[in-house]
Amino acid sequence: MDLAALLTSAGMNITVCVVLFSLYSVLRKQPSNVNVYFGRKLASRRSKSHDVCLERFVPSPTWVMKAWETTQEELLTIGGLDAVVFSRMVVFSIRVFSVAAVICIVLVLPVNYYGQDRIHKNIPFESLEVFTIENVKEGSRWLWAHCLALYIITLTACSLLYREYKSISNLRLTHITASPPNPSHFAILVRGIPWSPEQSYCDTVKKFFSFYHSSTYLSHQIVYKSGAVQKLKDDAEYMCKMLSSGCGSVQPTCKPSFAQCYFCGGSTNSFKIISNDIDSMHGRSGYSDLHINARKKECAAAFVFFKSRYAALTVAQNLQTANPMLWVTDLAPEPQDVYWSNLCIPYRQLWIRKISIFAASITFVLVFLIPVTFAQGLTQLEKLEKMFPFLAGTLQKKFVIQLVTGYLPSVILVLFLYAVPPMMMLFATVEGSISRSGRKLSACTKVLYFTIWNVFFVNVFAGSVISQLAVFSSITELPAQLAKAVPVQATFFTTYVLSSGWASLAFEIMQLFPLFCNLFQRFILGYKEDTMNGNLTFPYHTEVPRILLFGFLGFTCSILAPLILPFLLFYFVLAYLVYRNQILNVYIRKYDSGGQFWPIAHNTAVVSLIFAQVIALGVFGLKRSTVASGFTIPLLICTVLFHQYCRQRFLPVFKNNATQVLIDMDRKDERCGRIEQIFEQLHSAYCQFTSSSQSECFSSHQGEREIVRTPEDVEPGKEISQQDLSWPVHRNLTSDKPVLGGT
């Protein structure tokens, strides 16, 4: 592939991007699309109707300006800490690759280009390999330039990473302290409540905590079985009972409700209705039968509330009894963040679920090799011609060659990769996360490993797999193997940035799937009202791995094939604008992980650096430059030490809340006399069922309805007033059916 082919590819992509972005700037002004492009604003208030004027059909860059001008504080208020962390990832990438681009294009690129004494062609017709480190001849004294560039990139990256980690730790602390009182700080989730034949789970929990934590225990809230499977079971049981008793008349009785939803305010009503229903159903089957049935619906899990944040934290972190499978305590997720249907999984199942999912993920990664290897095979034209002789004529044409080698493999890969995030989300659900953010975090990690392995390593080794079958002929030879393979594949990675990277941003901003759904509803089904309400959350589990993958490619290829850097830098700048726009306009914030994505980003960046250094070491070894290799080793050691230091210094803050911070908050609340008010509102925060009528309670089983308190209601920096103490009542009836998408 020569430079002209690359530029053709870049041109095609730029054209596509420009067209799509212009289209976006027009489409967003159409009133009919407002629920596609302004879902977040819609969720908070009705937007005013637009006038029909010419301006609506002229592309304009106003969204770019808005995205650019938004400050971090605004982003924090609108998108939460996770949005800020995501934005910092992109900013970090822009900064580090700006430095890398300057140093590599000024210093490394000329060294590569004039690396061997040969007659240079016209630059556009130069093969791309001339610009890589492969063109530097063995034993060249100019390899110090690469080594110096590696030093500068590493130092820049490490100092930026340190600063970011520090500032995000502080942001996280502010997020904890400055936000209005958070019910999750006062609550813990208890699982593995021991079953006893004499008393219900509810009584067991009350007895245990009022005995062992009498001074701090406030109340609790049992989790009930819910979801589609449970409903089907209940219905079947109901039908069975009805048929056997031969009595269909429902006579509301006034028996006391056995469901103890302590202090749950109006919400007890809903369960009272359910249990009344059971009552009526078993009206004649006697007290004991009824008792058993009411208890059958309780899970061995409960939310327990404490009188102070510190008490909740200590109980959550301690081992409760000598049997670690009983009374398992965790800090409760925020009410909106609870993934209710996973709470009912018996705790002793969890370890086996985790292992199974671990095995399943590995299997998935292995099976995925097959289409990727095939897609990669397309880049090698000669192989393709041998395999499909009838294509020989077509493949001689220059344009087709450029298309096939430069574009087609990436497209195939991208299409296959679209199936991965839903799969990983399913895995994360089955694994048993108790919170939505935890599930997304788990899916994010899985997608990240998957992406880096399948895009980078498989592509790097697929080239060598075709020529020689032994992939890992030796672990110690891995650097040399990588050093041979990576520069060869650098061209592919450059085109991957062009196709997958740029196109993904254009697709992201266009929101193609919701757009088509909207059009279909409006013009085919003829709906007038907005039926699709904006309730998408930001898909961190797909976008974080994407950003980190491009960072990984950038670090590993920067000194080997510096031509990738301008394209990458363009990608990150575009990503900065696009994602900020999406956070501001499209996605709503239902829950927040509190910046838990940053440790993932930090670790990936450091691992990328280490890989870049190992590959550089291999290359310097192949080029027989002992000086450059010698200087790379201390850099490698220092990077590892830096990583360990950051783990020690910052990571614990992301795992646990600090005692000092929580005690200070508790005391502040006590001084304000606000604590009683907090306790009152605490009871209604974690309520599994809706407080509305029975019919809604049962009919809305399939969907999810959430009343979300949008953050715009709170002005940034505003003193927390009494009314801010209220938090959203989580009215949710979850289903067992895993939600794969962006919720």
Next chain:
Amino acid sequence: MDLAALLTSAGMNITVCVVLFSLYSVLRKQPSNVNVYFGRKLASRRSKSHDVCLERFVPSPTWVMKAWETTQEELLTIGGLDAVVFSRMVVFSIRVFSVAAVICIVLVLPVNYYGQDRIHKNIPFESLEVFTIENVKEGSRWLWAHCLALYIITLTACSLLYREYKSISNLRLTHITASPPNPSHFAILVRGIPWSPEQSYCDTVKKFFSFYHSSTYLSHQIVYKSGAVQKLKDDAEYMCKMLSSGCGSVQPTCKPSFAQCYFCGGSTNSFKIISNDIDSMHGRSGYSDLHINARKKECAAAFVFFKSRYAALTVAQNLQTANPMLWVTDLAPEPQDVYWSNLCIPYRQLWIRKISIFAASITFVLVFLIPVTFAQGLTQLEKLEKMFPFLAGTLQKKFVIQLVTGYLPSVILVLFLYAVPPMMMLFATVEGSISRSGRKLSACTKVLYFTIWNVFFVNVFAGSVISQLAVFSSITELPAQLAKAVPVQATFFTTYVLSSGWASLAFEIMQLFPLFCNLFQRFILGYKEDTMNGNLTFPYHTEVPRILLFGFLGFTCSILAPLILPFLLFYFVLAYLVYRNQILNVYIRKYDSGGQFWPIAHNTAVVSLIFAQVIALGVFGLKRSTVASGFTIPLLICTVLFHQYCRQRFLPVFKNNATQVLIDMDRKDERCGRIEQIFEQLHSAYCQFTSSSQSECFSSHQGEREIVRTPEDVEPGKEISQQDLSWPVHRNLTSDKPVLGGT
């Protein structure tokens, strides 16, 4: 090597063992050796003098009877929980290898022996390879016998492991609850106290804990700098000051001591003397200079005492501030268990120490390959003859051949291995363990990895290294590689059990080094008194890895070369008697890790099983028995699941104390009205310096003196009386010099 050679070797070893054991039974009766063989009893009481009679010089098996008859309760009282755990490891090995020996000799050995249709020689002259799985021909239908044996061994091992883990968890709980009030339950160790120019560490600690934990904070005890390095620095400083001021007269002044050893009883005296010394030295340099000097001796570490066990636990487990490098809290080790000189290591150094030690350990393992490879080369006579042609004549003699192939390699290996434990103990010290038991545990893990790697893997692959250089030609081919190499090396492992195993027990019981020291002192130096007082603790860091290594060899070789099993079983029975005898008579218990060695033993046993299965899988693959391979895979999966289940079910109990247990203990103490008494005694428990005169304080810097409360003072099962509440005051002046041996 044929069976006769093996039996020759076994005969030699049995003779050596019988001679040594007889010698031991005589030597132990000599009054002059009482401090070598009855160190533990000496530490508690003077033994009565022996009469000179003929009986003293007749070997007798009384010690065997005593060791056999001791019950677990007695062992627990005398040797502590660690001794019981060690004894359980040996018992577990005896049980599982009894089953393995029966099944393998009845079922597997005949299958191996008649595996191929050939004319058998007289059994004694049969090559040992005839008894291994190598003799079974490819595609044999009799391989189900091996598979069945593997199933029986795995099931026996897993059920025994589960039972042992459960019973040891219970023992650990009893150890925590039934023992007299333990000061370590009320204390935490705080490191990384922030330095402030205005106040001393002591004030900072007081301020922090009385502010944030006001309801539970009791008092604290700052750790002071001590040890040889600090003494040298102090002396140099003193000399410098003396010379510069030109004033040598010491005038004791009555300035107040700045060393705040809260409630430390008499022990404050010692530090007062030190600080008075500084006072006198700086008599004219004014108050501020003196103030700074007194503060310089404080470390950024302190023991903080709380009013209840539960409070101490919660503070120890929580992150204290938003900076995880400050106010780092851990549960305090028991007073006798504290490794004082490591407490002064600044906390920010610890992570880099750990990494360095990790790197150093790996380097040590790699460098160690060289002598082992050479030693292993001796087993291949032809190679040896080629290398040293002048030996050719000697090497033709049959006896020499048997000696060289059967005995010499093991002896060389054993000698080299003796250098390892001190090295690993040094590593564990530098790593910064805060307790002696923690240090021994860390050394134990290191020695274990080292031993298994260097004895098993290096020997297995050393054979293939000589013939073909590529050790790891592929990770996926590892089972096949192991399957080829292990049966070949099984003979070596059998002789290793004979030589290293049996001999190590004989050496252990003979206590050769203390015996020679004692003889040297008595007969050469002419000492009359016992100068060597029994203060050896049990060397768990060498003996646990040894037991586990033989277990590893047993599991991996059992179905491949069943002839190893009788020798191994004999070793374990002997080990049972010898180690019990040593625990009863020789070693004293200074500190106890509370059964922390069991998780190591459990994990090693499970990993051994997994290795055995992987190797079996490789062998079945090589022998083209798909049925046997197919049946091995579910066994492998089940073993992994079993391991994970045990991790979930039992491991947390060994990491943390349960809230329920501690609160119950707290309440019991409160009911008894014993709590005030505990608080009073708490203050004197953790005292770094001796309460005796200044001269002793400085002169005993090099050694270690401990007044140990021997457990015999407490009758097993006796109701804890008021006087049992007193615990030993730890009077200790540690040196920076790491103690490598059994302390």
